[in-house]
Amino acid sequence: MHTMALLAADPQKSRQTKEIASVLNASEAHLSKVLQRLTKTGLVRSIRGPKGGFLLGSQAGETTLLEVYESIDGPLAQNACLLGTTVCRGENCVLGGLLAVVNKQVHDHLANTRVRELANVNWRTNLNG
Numbered sequence: 002m003h004t005m006a007l008l009a010a011d012p013q014k015s016r017q018t019k020e021i022a023s024v025l026n027a028s029e030a031h032l033s034k035v036l037q038r039l040t041k042t043g044l045v046r047s048i049r050g051p052k053g054g055f056l057l058g059s060q061a062g063e064t065t066l067l068e069v070y071e072s073i074d075g076p077l078a079q080n081a082c083l084l085g086t087t088v089c090r091g092e093n094c095v096l097g098g099l100l101a102v103v104n105k106q107v108h109d110h111l112a113n114t115r116v117r118e119l120a121n122v123n124w125r126t127n128l129n130g
Contacts, residue, residue, distance in 0.1 A: 003027075004035060005069050006119035008045065008057045015054030035073060042072040044116075062117035070111055077111065079104050 003025050008016060018036060022029040036055055039045035043058045058064075070077060082100070094100065 002066055002069050002119075004032065004039070004055075005044065005057070005061065005064075005066075005116045008055065009062065009116050009120040012057045012062065012120070015048050015052075015056050017054040021055070038073050039069075044069060044072060057116065062115065062120075064116050065112055066114045066116070067108070067111035069116065077108055079108070 004021055007021060007024060018029055018033055021027075021036075022032045025032070036045060036047070040047045040055070044061045044064055046056045046058050048054055048056065067077065079101075082094075089095070
């Protein structure tokens, strides 16, 4: 999602993996895998060559953050137990209904936020040029 926000800040300018990784303080190897998935789904376009890089796909600005998330990690899990082991099997959870509420809020935020809305994130101070 951060990569999409960075690309949305200047959708006409291609960014190289190394530059994106530096700004996001991320592993280039991991980012390369993420960019491959985003390219495969059409959310990002890849430009080859020494001056190449990555740009938002043609309709990616209208894409929701949920679509971005699910293109990388698959369907967003609902009501996942934070403990990793469902001791209570979802019955009488020690957190009550909190997980369901938080999961719905996260889902709704991702489903209702479009990549183009992230264009106002100020990445320019961290980008060269």
